[in-house]
Amino acid sequence: MDGLIIHTDPQGSDAWLQARKGVITASRFKDCRDKLKNGAPSKKCTDYARDVAREREGGEPMPVFVNGAMRLGTEQEPEARAMYEMRTKSLVDEAGFITTEDRLFGVSVDGLVGNDGIIEIKTMVSSDTLFTAFVDGDVSAYTDQCNGAMWLLGRKWVDLVLWVHDLGRMKIIRINRDDDEIEALESDLMDFERMVARYQQSLINALKEAA
Secondary structure: OOOEEEEOOOOOOHHHHHHHOOOEEHHHHHHHOOEOOOOOEOHHHHHHHHHHHHHHOOOOOOOOOOOHHHHHHHHHHHHHHHHHHHHHOOOOEOOOEEEEOOOOEEEEOOEEEOOOEEEEEEEOOOHHHHHHHHHOOOOHHHHHHHHHHHHHHOOOEEEEEEEEOOOOEEEEEEEEOOHHHHHHHHHHHHHHHHHHHHHHHHHHHHHHHHO
């Protein structure tokens, strides 16, 4: 992985939070592209840009809110990974938090498969997620994260693993690399990065005035 930095600190640790500080992360790529009907950035998008700008200027890492559903999802990952390996006869290498050399962008993936693959595990904790993704097959909520992982890691496919822990069922959806989609994502993320830079500069100016 030339040009990438791999951080292996435990998820949720202080070192892990520091590694993510000021980095635009793949789990938020969807928010980076969130727009109003008129095409302007949404509040979700601008709030995230301001958080990143503040972190880059020395602010504390924004706390990563973990609710019960997210905690259960993390706890279920090893079991889902093992079942995926059994189902696909593929070995999965665990990966840490991976950033670009300039630390502008980063991604945490749930595993790497061979030289070409990635797995992203989503535990169907809520019934809303279960029926939207697992039953109806609408995985659009995860598309930007998966495409972003392929973009950053140069990989060819992502197996999106939908794990229904309490019912003991798994669905594996293969998302193949689409360079047109990835190019559109990259363009939007560069726009978002420029927005972060503008907010950072305005913060720098305000801090100087207040010194």
